[in-house]
Amino acid sequence: MSPPPTVSTTVTATAPVPRTTLFDRFIPIALPDILTGWGPIPAVTTTADQTGPWDQPGSSRTVHLADGSTARERVTECRTPTYFAYVVTDFTNPVKHLAREGRGQWWFDEAGPDATHIRWTYTFEARSRAARLLLAPVVHTAWQRFMRVGLARLVDQDPAR
Template identity: 35%
Template sequence: MPPVTFRASETFASSPAHAFATVIEAPLPAIFDRRHLALPPIREVRDQTGAWSRPGQTRTIVLSDGATMHERLVTVQEPDRFDYELTGLSGPLGLLVRRVEGRWAFEAAGGGTRVTWTWQVHPRSPLTRPAVLALRVLWGGYARLGLERVGGLVGG
């Protein structure tokens, strides 16, 4: 069963290198500190294996509703992109989603940087696919809030 793509972008007055370094190093609760409808904010990150900079590093993300997910950094191509995978999702999201392949991409755009956040969401089953498609709409609002915080961090 093919994944469902979620994508959001925003352009900031920053270089790709600065935007990349800021986002990869930012504490997740500083970016995702606000709820959007049914999607809770990130409360904390646990068990991070060093600075978030090398493929293979892992951490556990804890949401404000107590749900957790395991994140593994897959690829780092500075200053263009970094990829990660979310597995072991618990809580409501875990009922719908088997895993997520995420990417943050940074490309020069009109004197600034276009930051694009993408999720490839793998539904748990064909029965959960319609709910994942509906989740894409909620995620768009959550992503917009996160990208607002990114803009504040990178100066754009």
Template identity: 35%
Template structure:
């Protein structure tokens, strides 16, 4: 039995699939994740990124408002349907809850628009992480809702 927790959020937008994919992949993380939700801090900075974020194997460091950092590696880019990444090397308060995770953004036709999905497969950090996952999951969904609101205001004409 695995302790992994899968979190997913989706929303449909009046955008072409390819346009949604390209624009979201290029969006700056501090713009997308600009507000705290519960214990999940906003992203304040991205460091150590070489060039546009679109080549599998690229890495960068995500800096959170609470001083924590996350190492992100882009693992796949399948234009225009999905891109995936892995988060590891977690420091700061989130380290107590999450040892690592795999994330994915998906893009599929929905009527005349695109359904964008965001998924995290979280590997909890020990007993505390496993116990806290139901609460963390609720906060993650609130954080996702805020990010998807930002997608709407930034990408939808």
């Protein structure tokens, strides 16, 4: 049996913040502060029903979007201060017809004593090869821009927060 069809995109940035400081700010960040939407991709408005600390695999929460839809997010791995991964399922928006799940991965690499290189990859598992064909242009344009905006907002966050 062949692996499920997927479509991925990656964004990167360098933050003028030491890796441990940035990671400590990243883990508890309020998603509405950074995931403000782009084009057809709605902003995150709130999260609810969190089951545990966000740096613990298995912890989950419901993500509420500006269009009234929701999705369920679960931490799959956390290696402080270098790596964080999660899976998103139970989409209630039209994505549910195209994707079974989305998987996010964040890498935090030292880029000097006071800087961190960040890489964020998001992979959708499509429901079929046909669904992948419909999903791919959205992921490579609108979803990637949504991620770029979110990553830039993370980098620009006030370190005093």
